[in-house]
Structures are given as C-alpha cells and as structure tokens.
Amino acid sequence: MSEHSILKNMYLIGVFKLQKYEIFINPKTLNQLNKDIWMDEHVQAVLKIGNNQYSIGLAYRGNVIRKKKKKSFNIIFQKPFTVNGAHEVHLNAEYNDISLSRNKLSFDFFDTIGVISPNSKHVLLYINGFCKGIYLEIESFDQFLLQKRNLPMGPIIYATNYYANFSLLSPKKKLKTDLLEGYTLKYGDEDDLSHLEDLITKTNTVKNEEFEEEITKVLNVDQYLTWLAGVVCTQNFDGFIHNYALYRNSETNTFEITPWDYDGTWGRDLHGKRLDHDFVPITGYNTLTGRLLHVPNFKKKYCEILSYILESQFTVETQIGIIEELFETLKPHLQMDPYIKRKGNSLDSEKDVIVNFIEKRNSxxxxxxxKLQDDKVYG
Incomplete structure (x- = not known):
C-alpha cells in the first residue's frame, strides 16, 4: 500500500479529525474586546472541549496579528485552575503562514533534537457558534510546563524584544542603560533576574582565557549549542535575539533556552515571504553565540551536534512523512476557515517549498x- 493510500485510510477512520474548541462569551463583552484590541486584561468566557466546560479568561495576544481579521488568543483557565496540567494556553491564528504549520513543525523538531519546547496541536475554533477556523494551540512555557515534564523548578524569563541580544549594546549599537532590557520575568522573583545579569556580564566581560570555565557556571552550554543548531537549521532570523525563553534549572543552577514564535522558518520569514536557503549563517547572530564558538572545545561540540542533526533529523527523509501527515490533517478543514481562501492543493505546493528548503539548507x-571546522568561517 502506498503512503498516500495509508494517509487516506487514516483520514477515513478519523485519525486526522481536528478537535473542536467552542468559546462562549457575552456579545457585549466580545464587542468590548474588539473595540480595544490592545487591551491585555482578560474577559470572562467559557471554553467547551468535548463534554467538558471550563471558565476562562480570554484576551487577544501578539502584536502585528492583532491588526489582522483573524486574531490570536490567550486563554487563562480559572475554574478549574488547570486543565491537563496547564493553567495558560495560546491559540495562534498562524495568519501569515500559508501552511499553518511552521510553528508546530519547529517545536516538534526542537523536541526531537533534545531542546525543551512547548507542545502544540491544531484545533478547530468556534466562538458563539461561528467557526473561526483552524488555530494552533500552544502550551505556555511556565512553571506548569516544568511540573508536567518533571523538571526542577526555576525562574523563567521571556525575551520579549530585540534588546535581548546577550550584549552590552542595543541593536542600534548604543550602550544599554539596563542589562535586563528586552526581558520579562514569566515565573520567579525579581531577585532571580540577577542571575540573568550575571550571565550577560560574564558573556561580555570575562577574559578569553577564563571564559570557557566561567560560562559553564551559569549556562548549560551543550543545551545552548543544541538550541543554536535548531535555530540555524530552521533558519529563524529573529531567533538569536528574540523568540526564546530562558529557564534556570535549580538543580544545576545554569540557564537553559527554549524556542518561541517560530512561524518565520522553513524557508519563509514571519510575513510569509520566501527566504533564500543561505540567509542565516551557520554561526548565528548574537554575542553569546559568538563568544562560545571562539572556544575550540565549544566549537567542536557545536560541530558534532549540528553534524548529527544534519544526518539524522534535518533531512527530507525524516521530515517529509511528518509534513505529509500534518498537512493531511489540515486539508479537510481549510474550507471551514472563513479567513482562508485557498484549497487543499495549496498545502501540496507549500510542502514542496519546505522540502526544497530542507534539501538546500542541509547541503x-x-x-x-x-569551513567552520577549518576556522575559515571567521574571516
């Protein structure tokens, strides 16, 4: 039996059916939300999933997406306080992503290579009985995620803008007045931010001969290099100075890093425009990465990690089945999304875009x- 026949049979038996999420909200409250799309305060609503109903706080989320017709949502569970171990989830519209899938493909890829990543799944969203289309539910990276993964508790800090570049200088090359500029504490105490200041200070001030030993006291270097390989493979241009979160493991007292907001990947930017396969260099962009890769042992380790991923995970052979199964899940529901004017064959075309990118990017x-192993990359 061909792969296509297998996928078709899986759909017929219901494997590819998206779960239905129904939100019920007072029309006046919904109008209030729509009048002020920048309001971050959550409003009262009810979420129904199958036979279960939950009291929730609902708000729009994101920046550019709030101006679009199809908006993204943030959900806080109120009663009960957690659902399936989560207190907060995001429903992403994925409006600029023709595949609706680049975020999910990225998170799943990072998880496969050993980097902590939020779980995600596509759902079919209804509000007051009207279908709002296909959304991607994304797990919040918070203390509840740590509990679900049986990870040690520790502070979580989001990189919320481009100032989170691990540098003493801003993106405009001006001296920062605050090392914590660009960061937001998601979980923990304000005192926990001093550890991030320590990481940034060491990154920028420790002498070369001391750097290898000192940085390992505050950073899980192997984990960071694995994350770096993931960003480089998926080619997230913003991923080096934005679109990540830091988690300080309380057992090792070192920071680990996780991806966030990866729609600008797999051959396209965040606006959905095609990017050349060589747009992002193998060494990335930020100050911390630059210093790490100038340490011979760290550079060797990075090369080993990336080489393994290029041979085993970031290949057409490994990814094509994942992509096809995901797209077959979405195809039957595209016509139900009022904001999507394309048909299922658009996903076939986008599969070709992604596969072509993987092939060229891998090569x-x-x-x-x-060149990196021969030091030629540092001209």
Whole structure:
C-alpha cells in the first residue's frame, strides 16, 4: 500500500479529525474586546472541549496579528485552575503562514533534537457558534510546563524584544542603560533576574582565557549549542535575539533556552515571504553565540551536534512523512476557515517549498560545517 493510500485510510477512520474548541462569551463583552484590541486584561468566557466546560479568561495576544481579521488568543483557565496540567494556553491564528504549520513543525523538531519546547496541536475554533477556523494551540512555557515534564523548578524569563541580544549594546549599537532590557520575568522573583545579569556580564566581560570555565557556571552550554543548531537549521532570523525563553534549572543552577514564535522558518520569514536557503549563517547572530564558538572545545561540540542533526533529523527523509501527515490533517478543514481562501492543493505546493528548503539548507550547512571546522568561517 502506498503512503498516500495509508494517509487516506487514516483520514477515513478519523485519525486526522481536528478537535473542536467552542468559546462562549457575552456579545457585549466580545464587542468590548474588539473595540480595544490592545487591551491585555482578560474577559470572562467559557471554553467547551468535548463534554467538558471550563471558565476562562480570554484576551487577544501578539502584536502585528492583532491588526489582522483573524486574531490570536490567550486563554487563562480559572475554574478549574488547570486543565491537563496547564493553567495558560495560546491559540495562534498562524495568519501569515500559508501552511499553518511552521510553528508546530519547529517545536516538534526542537523536541526531537533534545531542546525543551512547548507542545502544540491544531484545533478547530468556534466562538458563539461561528467557526473561526483552524488555530494552533500552544502550551505556555511556565512553571506548569516544568511540573508536567518533571523538571526542577526555576525562574523563567521571556525575551520579549530585540534588546535581548546577550550584549552590552542595543541593536542600534548604543550602550544599554539596563542589562535586563528586552526581558520579562514569566515565573520567579525579581531577585532571580540577577542571575540573568550575571550571565550577560560574564558573556561580555570575562577574559578569553577564563571564559570557557566561567560560562559553564551559569549556562548549560551543550543545551545552548543544541538550541543554536535548531535555530540555524530552521533558519529563524529573529531567533538569536528574540523568540526564546530562558529557564534556570535549580538543580544545576545554569540557564537553559527554549524556542518561541517560530512561524518565520522553513524557508519563509514571519510575513510569509520566501527566504533564500543561505540567509542565516551557520554561526548565528548574537554575542553569546559568538563568544562560545571562539572556544575550540565549544566549537567542536557545536560541530558534532549540528553534524548529527544534519544526518539524522534535518533531512527530507525524516521530515517529509511528518509534513505529509500534518498537512493531511489540515486539508479537510481549510474550507471551514472563513479567513482562508485557498484549497487543499495549496498545502501540496507549500510542502514542496519546505522540502526544497530542507534539501538546500542541509547541503549548505554541511558545506559551511567543513569551513567552520577549518576556522575559515571567521574571516
């Protein structure tokens, strides 16, 4: 039996049916939400999933997406306080992503290579009985995620803008007045931010001969290098100075890093425009990465990690089945999304875009890997 026949049979038996999420909200409250799309205060609503109903706080989320017709939502569970171990989830519209899938493909890819990543799944959203289309439910990276994964508790800090570049200088090359500029504490105490200041200070001030030893006291270097390989493979241009969260493991007292907001990946930018496969260099962009890769042992480790991923995970052979199964899940529901004017064959075309990107990006990175190992990448 062909792969296509297998996928078709899986759909017929219901494997590819999206779960239905129904939100019920007072029309006056919904009008209030729509009149002030920048309001971050949550309003009262009810979420029904199957036979279960939950009292929730509902708000719009994101920046650019709030101006679009199809908006993204943030949900806080109120009664009960947690659902399936989560207190907060996000429903992303994925409006600029023709595949509706680049975020999910990225999170799943990072999880596969060993980087903490939020779980995600597509759902079919209704509000007051009207279908609002396909959304991607994304787990919040918070203390509840740590509990679900049986990870040690520790502070979580979000990189919320481009100032989160691990540097003493702003993106405009001006001296920062606050090392914590660009960061928001998600979980923990204000005192926990001093550990992030320590990381940034060490990154920028420790002498070369002391850096290898000192940085390992505050950063899980192997985990960071694995994350770096993931960003480089998926080619998230913003991922080095934005679109990440830091978690300080209380057992090791070192920071670990996780991806966030990865729609600008797999050959497209965050607006959905095509990007050349060599747009992002193998060495990334931020100050911390630059210093790490100038340490021979760290550079060697990064090359080993990236080489393994390029041979085993970031390949057409590994990813194509994942992509096809995900797209077959979405195809039957595209016509139900009032904001989508395309048909199922648009996903077939987008599959070709992603597969072509993986093939070319893999080849490019393998070539750059040889140069990096020979130190030619630092001209």
């Amino acid at each position: 490019y990175l393998k070539q750059q890997l040889i």
